[in-house]
Amino acid sequence: MDVNFCYGITPMEHRERYREAFALTLKAWQAREIFAWNGRYFQLANVNLWPRPIQQPHPPVWVPGSGSISTFDFAVEHNVCYCFLSYSGAKAAKSMMDGYWQVVTDRGKDANPYRAGFLQLVTVAETDAKAEEKYAKHVEYFYHKCLHWPPQYLSPPGNQDYRSLVAAVAKPIRYAIDPKSLRYRDFVEKGYVISGSPATVRDRLKEEVVKGLNVGNLMVLLQIGSMPHELTLENMDLFAKKVLPELRGCWNDEGWVNHWWPAGLRDAAPRAVPAGATGRA
Amino acid sequence: MKISAFHLMPHRELPGDFEQKYESVWVTPPWHELAEPQRVGQYYNWTLDELLFAARAGFDGVCTNEHHQNAYGFMPSPNIMGAVLAKATNGSNVAIVQMGPPCPRRTRPSAWPRSTPCSIASAAGASWPASRWAAPWT
Numbered sequence: 001m002d003v004n005f006c007y008g009i010t011p012m013e014h015r016e017r018y019r020e021a022f023a024l025t026l027k028a029w030q031a032r033e034i035f036a037w038n039g040r041y042f043q044l045a046n047v048n049l050w051p052r053p054i055q056q057p058h059p060p061v062w063v064p065g066s067g068s069i070s071t072f073d074f075a076v077e078h079n080v081c082y083c084f085l086s087y088s089g090a091k092a093a094k095s096m097m098d099g100y101w102q103v104v105t106d107r108g109k110d111a112n113p114y115r116a117g118f119l120q121l122v123t124v125a126e127t128d129a130k131a132e133e134k135y136a137k138h139v140e141y142f143y144h145k146c147l148h149w150p151p152q153y154l155s156p157p158g159n160q161d162y163r164s165l166v167a168a169v170a171k172p173i174r175y176a177i178d179p180k181s182l183r184y185r186d187f188v189e190k191g192y193v194i195s196g197s198p199a200t201v202r203d204r205l206k207e208e209v210v211k212g213l214n215v216g217n218l219m220v221l222l223q224i225g226s227m228p229h230e231l232t233l234e235n236m237d238l239f240a241k242k243v244l245p246e247l248r249g250c251w252n253d254e255g256w257v258n259h260w261w262p263a264g265l266r267d268a269a270p271r272a273v274p275a276g277a278t279g280r281a
Numbered sequence: 282m283k284i285s286a287f288h289l290m291p292h293r294e295l296p297g298d299f300e301q302k303y304e305s306v307w308v309t310p311p312w313h314e315l316a317e318p319q320r321v322g323q324y325y326n327w328t329l330d331e332l333l334f335a336a337r338a339g340f341d342g343v344c345t346n347e348h349h350q351n352a353y354g355f356m357p358s359p360n361i362m363g364a365v366l367a368k369a370t371n372g373s374n375v376a377i378v379q380m381g382p383p384c385p386r387r388t389r390p391s392a393w394p395r396s397t398p399c400s401i402a403s404a405a406g407a408s409w410p411a412s413r414w415a416a417p418w419t
Binding site for chain 2: 003062221
């Protein structure tokens with residue numbers, strides 16, 4: 001949205017620029033020799049990165065998408081982790097993520113759950129009722145104010161590739177609900193936000209997100225809208241103590257390798273941030 | 282399974298009638314009516330403290346992201362946030378997930394080095410290979 005409306009780069013050009021920048025970055029990270037790059041958007045006489053990444057052959061790459069079919073193709077062709085930064089939860093994402101996994105299968109790749117990342121909004125409290133009491137207004141603030149923009153901003157000409165346009169016209173799920181008409185209980189019921197006691201949150205995350213969408217790289221948004229600092233820390237603390245340990249073992253029994261995580265950290269147990277490394281303001 | 286803490290760094294105090302009074306939270310929200318620089322500086326501190334709290338609490342990774350002219354996502358330059366997080370988590374097993382270095386929208390090569398995420402990995406020290414890159418919203 002901002003690239004188009006603020007920087008004046010049309011969506012079709014942005015897609016091309018992105019792909020050229022992607023190719024240039026991956027080559028620059030890996031090349032043993034100095035090379036020249038004479039692209040359409042970038043011209044560099046001597047590409048010779050200083051300094052170089054620690055990770056070999058290069059840092060893991062994730063590509064975010066929001067349902068464009070051409071991005072599914074791109075992610076699978078380049079063997080990156082496709083990640084959906086969703087604000088509307090797993091139920092709404094199901095058909096889209098199924099589309100991604102279909103492309104993975106069609107192209108002969110394995111269904112390694114670490115090929116997928118997903119962002120889920122989460123709020124945790126001692127009980128489901130407490131969660132409503134603590135978080136309802138912040139969740140509503142997020143959907144009513146933070147996601148307030150004219151719908152046409154989402155669809156500047158050329159934003160969708162043709163196949164995605166055809167699919168969206170046939171099945172306009174993404175535009176079906178106006179979040180301003182929904183309240184906290186609707187957001188929770190629809191799974192936009194997974195909210196409640198640690199047990200509720202754990203079960204819904206496992207069933208709807210992890211297993212439902214086949215996701216190995218889970219991201220959780222724990223500071224939501226107007227949520228103040230202290231409440232955010234409470235939410236993070238409860239999630240880390242009561243939910244995270246119960247999810248960490250998911251997929252362990254299937255033996256997949258997370259190629260999209262730094263190799264040195266794949267099997268690492270969390271190690272505390274050393275004292276003195278951080279300071280509170 | 283890897284579990285990371287994401288953060289948008291939103292405006293936490295938009296007025297009650299924001300959605301009636303203004304056209305959009307993105308692209309056109311008027312800064313001078315809606316924000317105050319010192320208060321936004323506080324948002325930066327809260328955001329970094331919250332992500333570092335997550336890093337200490339046992340999350341596998343912490344995520345930055347990139348939005349421009351946007352009141353719900355205040356991180357126009359994720360590499361700056363990532364650099365702070367990399368330094369502050371040095372020596373731990375926490376990964377930094379860099380969402381959206383702005384390379385595709387830069388037009389001059391002089392801006393390029395700033396947008397290469399490898400600088401984060403290198404800044405983080407020899408034993409800590411924790412940078413990850415994901416490119417902008419497509």
